[in-house]
Amino acid sequence: MYAFDFTRPRTIDEAAKALGAEDAQALGGGQTLIPALKQRLAMPSTLVSLSAIPEMQGVCRADDGSVCVGGATPHAVVAAQAAGDFPALADLALNIGDPAVRNRGTIGGSLANNDPSSCYPAAVLGTGATVVTNTRKIAADEFFDGMFTTALEEGEIIVEVRFPVPRRAAYAKFEQPASRFALVGAFVAQYDDGVRVAVTGASEDGVFRWAEAEKALGAEFSADALDGMAPSAEGMIGDLHGSPEYRAHLVGVMTRRAVAAAG
Amino acid sequence: MPQVSMTVNGKPASGDVEGRTLLVEFLRENVGLTGTHVGCDTSQCGACVVHVDGRDVKACTMFAAEAEGAEVTTIEGMGEPDGTLHPVQQAFQDHHGLQCGFCTPGMVMSAVALLEKNPKPSEAEIRDYLEGNICRCTGYHNIVKAIMAASGQDVGRIAAE
Numbered sequence: 001m002y003a004f005d006f007t008r009p010r011t012i013d014e015a016a017k018a019l020g021a022e023d024a025q026a027l028g029g030g031q032t033l034i035p036a037l038k039q040r041l042a043m044p045s046t047l048v049s050l051s052a053i054p055e056m057q058g059v060c061r062a063d064d065g066s067v068c069v070g071g072a073t074p075h076a077v078v079a080a081q082a083a084g085d086f087p088a089l090a091d092l093a094l095n096i097g098d099p100a101v102r103n104r105g106t107i108g109g110s111l112a113n114n115d116p117s118s119c120y121p122a123a124v125l126g127t128g129a130t131v132v133t134n135t136r137k138i139a140a141d142e143f144f145d146g147m148f149t150t151a152l153e154e155g156e157i158i159v160e161v162r163f164p165v166p167r168r169a170a171y172a173k174f175e176q177p178a179s180r181f182a183l184v185g186a187f188v189a190q191y192d193d194g195v196r197v198a199v200t201g202a203s204e205d206g207v208f209r210w211a212e213a214e215k216a217l218g219a220e221f222s223a224d225a226l227d228g229m230a231p232s233a234e235g236m237i238g239d240l241h242g243s244p245e246y247r248a249h250l251v252g253v254m255t256r257r258a259v260a261a262a263g
Numbered sequence: 264m265p266q267v268s269m270t271v272n273g274k275p276a277s278g279d280v281e282g283r284t285l286l287v288e289f290l291r292e293n294v295g296l297t298g299t300h301v302g303c304d305t306s307q308c309g310a311c312v313v314h315v316d317g318r319d320v321k322a323c324t325m326f327a328a329e330a331e332g333a334e335v336t337t338i339e340g341m342g343e344p345d346g347t348l349h350p351v352q353q354a355f356q357d358h359h360g361l362q363c364g365f366c367t368p369g370m371v372m373s374a375v376a377l378l379e380k381n382p383k384p385s386e387a388e389i390r391d392y393l394e395g396n397i398c399r400c401t402g403y404h405n406i407v408k409a410i411m412a413a414s415g416q417d418v419g420r421i422a423a424e
Contacts, residue, residue: 030324
């Protein structure tokens, strides 16, 4: 690692101020950033830890019924605290990485990084959640902007994520067994006004909504409604773990499994 | 250099660290507790698992400064001061839950964390919980057996695979 200064502010305002310094970078749980720093893929002047800001921790239920997750909440805490109000989200969090990683990695860190194979983007896009930062609210459909790219400005902090709770929902992940990232993961959520389907791990553009499946499931919410359906292989990721055609096929399979799991 | 202070195995520990100093480096080099091992240094293998405020974490993927004010427990803090082993350590010895022993500190720390949450885990639950702990000798069978035994369960019926 290159050397850097380290600061651990107690409030969002202090963190925003610290992030105003040139080449300062926010640190969530560090489960992706620390390995990247070890490989000298990043050279921040200062790391601003977001782990000691009480108002960015924990899961709560807002007055409008949505489930709010503090930006610095570790996956294990989401798994425990969201289990009653939003079991599909808790289940997704419970299957990220391994237990020790889940005790450090945070929802805000995962979303800001927007790894094309990470799980949380599927839940955020699949529910049409709102990403609340220290300066504004960003709708999920506006937040993800391609692989490792988001709508966040330099120094902007994810303070909270607000999930509208679906009537029913589930996430199905085909796990890459070594990394435990999603080779393909599908999040399906049914609301009074329609169904949302978000897919991670598959596309070269990162997480995306599968419009054809949303339409079919809106007409009939059953795995059979997606019989034989799969998105085009064009633009899907091809690597040693799977070809674009394989991933496109898996999108159909995992979406059907998610629908079946949602019941 | 900024100073960091924490409690390690019940005793205060502090020292000057760089921002980039990892918790595992602080424990091994500043505090002198070399029981916590660095295996892969890429958060895959789990040899460096310690408990921070009661949660199992990979000490190679956490900065020392992040543990400011925390209660840290390492493998050295598991047994009694008179040398009596922790029940999980004793079970590893009784059931030969190690071959070379390099992964053992992390295995024990993860196992203890599991049993705190789930006092009677099934074999499948143990294997699932240990997915972030790698044994390069591939001695998983007796590790799983030891953890079952430590939780007071019958290990006679676990077939060798």
